[in-house]
Amino acid sequence: MSATTIRQPSPAPWLAGTLAGLAVWAALYSQLIPFSEWAVSLLPIDPASHLGQSVTFFFYDVPKVLLLLTLVVFAMGVVRSFFSPERTRALLAGRREGVGNAMAASLGIVTPFCSCSAVPLFIGFVSAGVPLGVTFSFLIAAPMVNEVALGLLFALLGWKVALTYLVFGLGIAITAGWVIGKLKLESWLEPWVLNIHAGTLDLPDVTVTWPDRIRAGLDSVKEIVGRVWYWIIAGIAVGALIHGYAPEDLLASIMGKDAWWSVPAAVLVGVPMYSNAAGIIPVVEALLGKGAALGTVLAFMMSVIALSLPEMIILRKVLSVKLIAVFVGVVATGILAVGFLFNLLFA
Amino acid sequence: MMKNVKVLGPGCKRCDAAVQMVKDAASKAGVEVSVEKVTDYAEIAGYGIASTPGLVVDGKVVHAGGLPKAEDVARWITA
Numbered sequence: 103m104s105a106t107t108i109r110q111p112s113p114a115p116w117l118a119g120t121l122a123g124l125a126v127w128a129a130l131y132s133q134l135i136p137f138s139e140w141a142v143s144l145l146p147i148d149p150a151s152h153l154g155q156s157v158t159f160f161f162y163d164v165p166k167v168l169l170l171l172t173l174v175v176f177a178m179g180v181v182r183s184f185f186s187p188e189r190t191r192a193l194l195a196g197r198r199e200g201v202g203n204a205m206a207a208s209l210g211i212v213t214p215f216c217s218c219s220a221v222p223l224f225i226g227f228v229s230a231g232v233p234l235g236v237t238f239s240f241l242i243a244a245p246m247v248n249e250v251a252l253g254l255l256f257a258l259l260g261w262k263v264a265l266t267y268l269v270f271g272l273g274i275a276i277t278a279g280w281v282i283g284k285l286k287l288e289s290w291l292e293p294w295v296l297n298i299h300a301g302t303l304d305l306p307d308v309t310v311t312w313p314d315r316i317r318a319g320l321d322s323v324k325e326i327v328g329r330v331w332y333w334i335i336a337g338i339a340v341g342a343l344i345h346g347y348a349p350e351d352l353l354a355s356i357m358g359k360d361a362w363w364s365v366p367a368a369v370l371v372g373v374p375m376y377s378n379a380a381g382i383i384p385v386v387e388a389l390l391g392k393g394a395a396l397g398t399v400l401a402f403m404m405s406v407i408a409l410s411l412p413e414m415i416i417l418r419k420v421l422s423v424k425l426i427a428v429f430v431g432v433v434a435t436g437i438l439a440v441g442f443l444f445n446l447l448f449a
Numbered sequence: 450m451m452k453n454v455k456v457l458g459p460g461c462k463r464c465d466a467a468v469q470m471v472k473d474a475a476s477k478a479g480v481e482v483s484v485e486k487v488t489d490y491a492e493i494a495g496y497g498i499a500s501t502p503g504l505v506v507d508g509k510v511v512h513a514g515g516l517p518k519a520e521d522v523a524r525w526i527t528a
Binding site for chain 2: 186187188190191214215216218219221222223225226227229230294298299303304305306308314419420
């Protein structure tokens with residue numbers, strides 16, 4: 103502690119600014135339909151034509167999705183300012199499997215995590231005594247159940263689908279981590295990882311004020327929405343084309359719930375594909391509208407988002423190829439189970 | 450006396466930004482610093498952090514994960 107007290111700036115202007123921002127947000131959100139109708143009326147297109155339907159869909163969905171995403175990302179940025187990987191690690195160190203897996207998966211949602219930090223995080227967790235399976239629960243949940251995926255699902259498909267995704271994404275992360283823990287694969291780590299003895303960490307106190315947290319929310323909006331907005335527009339454009347042009351029930355025979363093989367096929371196609379939630383979810387919405395089954399589409403989406411080639415390549419530095427194969431196999435099995443279960447439950 | 454600052458990180462964009470922050474803070478405060486990038490995973494892990502970029506000032510870890518606040522960096526290098 104320093105002897106001189108630094109006077110903290112008053113949080114009042116920041117809180118007032120946040121409230122004003124929320125009011126502007128609500129005003130914009132209430133004008134979505136008039137805006138899309140107005141935008142289409144400016145174009146020389148018959149609103150009843152295929153093109154007209156596509157364009158109306160596009161002008162309604164783009165601002166709606168961007169607005170909802172901004173709100174969710176801001177809220178998540180504020181929430182994440184209360185967490186850090188180091189604090190999460192301290193909570194998880196020495197936990198028993200089971201409880202540890204559930205905690206790790208839940209903390210994976212709210213702990214700030216960037217895939218470029220995956221290796222330091224992995225080593226940092228394992229060397230501090232977080233069990234391997236618990237570490238995996240964290241590493242599976244962190245990319246899969248993220249604010250972009252949840253925000254977009256909520257915006258495009260409603261809160262029921264978003265909540266279902268949250269619950270089953272967590273379920274896969276918990277179960278897959280638990281299974282990997284039971285398999286006792288510690289010897290399949292790269293040997294140098296086991297030899298690391300992490301120093302103890304004693305970070306100095308940094309005061310985090312409410313203005314800091316609001317700023318963290320704004321920073322994540324700038325960073326995340328700034329990174330994904332063109333993906334979203336591209337995804338919605340593809341979705342709009344499907345929406346306007348593809349005949350109803352086009353996909354019912356190949357992606358419908360009666361085609362049992364469509365779930366494994368969706369996972370097989372999804373694993374090597376690499377996109378983020380922002381690009382894939384608008385397309386997913388359009389597929390659903392054309393007769394694809396929810397379980398099949400969720401399985402496709404989860405395998406695209408949760409299992410990504412770039413992340414495997416990064417993790418190869420600490421995991422043997424065998425261990426990566428087990429990781430992919432266990433997670434893909436979980437995704438398959440979710441896909442089948444959904445097609446069974448939601449007829 | 451010259452401060453020794455290590456920036457721990459595998460070389461992502463934020464790690465470079467953190468190096469720049471330290472340099473800016475040093476020139477602003479008129480402090481002499483030597484900035485060193487540590488990219489080796491084993492060495493990074495040895496400092497006990499679980500997220501990058503991390504900052505080490507004269508052998509002591511002061512920050513881990515994301516970009517620090519500029520005023521905190523100034524405080525660490527002038528302390």
